[in-house]
Amino acid sequence: MSNIYIHAENLSYIYHDSNDNKEHPALQNFSLDVHEGEYVAVLGHNGSGKSTFAKLLNLILEPTGGTLIIDGKEVTKPDLTDEEILELRKNVGMVFQNPDNQLVSTIVEQDVAFGPENLGVEREELRKRVDDALMTVNMTQYAHHEPHRLSGGQKQRVAIAGVLAMMPKCVIFDESTAMLDPGGRREVLDTVRMLNRDYGMTVLNITHYMNEAAEADRIIVINDGRLLMDGTPDEVFAKRDVLQTVGLEVPQCAELIHRLREEGIALVGDTISDPEACVALLEQAYRKIKKA
Amino acid sequence: MKGISFGQYYPADSVIHRLDPRIKIIMTILYIICTFLCKSVTSFAVLVLSVIALIMFSRIPVRVVLRSVRPLLIIIAFTFVINIFWSTGEQLLVEFWIFRIYAEGVWNAVFMFLRIFALVTGTGVLLTYTTTPMDLTDALESLLSPLKKLHVPVHVFAMMMSITLRFIPTLTEETEKIMNAQKARGADFTSGSLIRRAKSLIPILIPLFVSAINRALELANAMECRCYHGGDGRTRLNVLKCHTKDMVAAILMIVFGVGLVFLNFVPFIYVMK
The missing domain is CATH 3.40.50.300 (P-loop containing nucleotide triphosphate hydrolases)
Known part of the structure; x- marks a missing residue:
């Protein structure tokens, strides 16, 4: 794997809302690595x-907590x-x-x-x-x-x-x-x-x-x-239920495969984010049904 | 509104269009001074010839140039009348009721008319018609740069000016959109008394201001992301260059001014006192 370009550790950002005079966390304990x-x-x-x-x-914006390293340089140190x-x-x-x-x-x-x-x-x-x-x-x-x-x-x-x-x-x-x-x-x-x-x-x-x-x-x-x-994408769209709880919907082709599986149609394969792969998957299933 | 153009710029390919905008600003100032130097029939005749020459060199249609005089017609007519009726002199031409018209008054009125005419068309042809607002901004920044030593934020003013120019069409479009949206809800901008019409503009102005402020905030972010940190250490893609032809043009303008001063001493027909 290539070098890590962005490294965030326990990053947080809290903003102050002047309307209700409260602190709102926009980002909490956010850790992530992005490679080059x-x-x-x-x-x-x-x-x-x-x-x-x-x-x-x-x-x-300046983070209110945590560490952020970009391209090997610490961005969160105070004396930048x-x-x-x-x-x-x-x-x-x-x-x-x-x-x-x-x-x-x-x-x-x-x-x-x-x-x-x-x-x-x-x-x-x-x-x-x-x-x-x-x-x-x-x-x-x-x-x-x-x-x-x-x-x-x-x-x-x-x-x-x-x-x-x-x-x-x-x-x-x-x-x-x-x-x-x-x-x-x-x-x-x-x-x-x-x-x-x-x-x-x-x-x-x-x-x-x-x-x-x-x-x-x-x-x-x-x-x-x-x-x-x-x-x-395949891993994320496989968890349709989790996505739905946070108000997100999977792409149409992934949705179609999810629904067919719920109906009990066996579709073998993990590639559900790419429309063409989905079509291949459906074709495969259709042939199987036809044979049976 | 798609066809909206900035300022009065008239795109053409002419000698004047290609001059260094800084030189054009200086020449315009000199030309304004020249119009005030004229005092005799001969010098005004040369001034009129110079206007014609400038228009020809700029390759801008005469009707376009004349359009810039139109808004000033009232002022020109007013000064003309004032000069005719209120000037005193030695040679009385007509006398009726309380008015006395002298020959000097008529000449002064004609001179004043020619002066304003040359002033407006000259600055138009030398500067506003032939220079893009962007070039004008750059030229002003460059000409005023000595003021930086006195801590005048010249760069900031130039940046403000160019951003204003950039957002004029965007905000015009937005105004139209808001107006249409309000019209769709039954707003009426065209009927009623003046106060009523002014009041009906409030529902346009408020959303416009709110959006303009939001745009400004977003633009500030975007500029910061693109490493904007004021004018220090900034380079330019287009650097203004002063060529020989620019120097020649500036010298010609000075010669023109000096010539006008000499023509003032030619005692032909009438010389202003």
Whole structure:
């Protein structure tokens, strides 16, 4: 197994609600290891703490307890210098939900350059990074366009390019597809998968679309600030009942197999997250019934 | 609303469009000074010629340029009338009731009209029509950068300006959406008294402000994630460069101004005192 990239131990974050003047835990005793080059989907209903976790990884929020080590560096130590924070933020890129609220400039290529500009990258290198990043997300022909004239999926791809231009080792997608139409969602997901497969980037995709989560190597489920499940998509979707208790539903194909099994139809196999594998499973069962 | 453009920028490929925006700002200031230097018929004639030349060089259609004068017509007419009726001089042209119109008054009125006209069209052609707001922001930041030594947060102002420009179309779109949503619930923005109409805007403004604040918070997060930490140690993708042609243009403008001053001494027809 490759190196551990993110190591969280007993991580907690408590926020103070000024409305009722009480402390609310958003994350409690949260322990997790993410390896380099992994594609992890983070599931959980609204308010489960999944976005809080992402913000901790990016040092937007400071954990109130526990240890967090990213790329071998302890993030939770109190005397972090500004340079160290910038270095960490550079390594962990983040793509947010609303594409409109994360684009800074009125011209696509200038927006992509925003991150590396902040890092003080020299001009020649900057130009190269911007061109490469736009090429990677297949937006080169829009380099001089105005972002507000692009479609949602295109805007989100520009946002991804903006993160890539900082050359991060890990990219977090915080419900980045939630506001997109199915076409735009596909565009973004294909880009995410390519970053992981072809560029070896560690990817954390926070989502509430089950089909999206099924594409990941590993799924973690967060509920009420605690880690509820951790495993491959097949392992997680096999525990349909547990998921249902926290308000999550398994993908349609997994649901179908679950229901057929409840009806007493013997379906042999563990692959239930991938639609094509499900079809194979059903075919197999159908042949058996036909023979009998 | 998709067609909304920033400011007055008119995209074209011309000599003026390609000039360094910093030089254009300086030239515009010089040009404004020039319009106030004119005092004689000959210098005003040259000023009018310069307006025509600028429009031709910028390749902007004349009707587009004239459009920028339209909102000022009332002011122009007002100053024209004031100058005609209230100027005194030696050469009385017409006298009726309590009004006396002098030749000097007529000339002053014409000069004032030409001055405002040149001022508006000149700044439009030299700056607002031919420079993208983004370039303008960059140029202002660059020109004002000496103020950084006095601890004036020049970079912050420039950043605020460019973010404002970035969000104008986004918020315009949002306003339209909110208006449609309120209309769908029976809101009426077009009838009733002025106060009533102003009041009916409240259900648009409040959601708009709330969303704008939320957007700002999210944007701040996103900017921080992209390592934004102010202007220190920041590099730029597009660096403004001052070429020979920019220097030539600036020198031409100075020569133009000096020439106008000399023309003021030509005693042809009328010279303002």
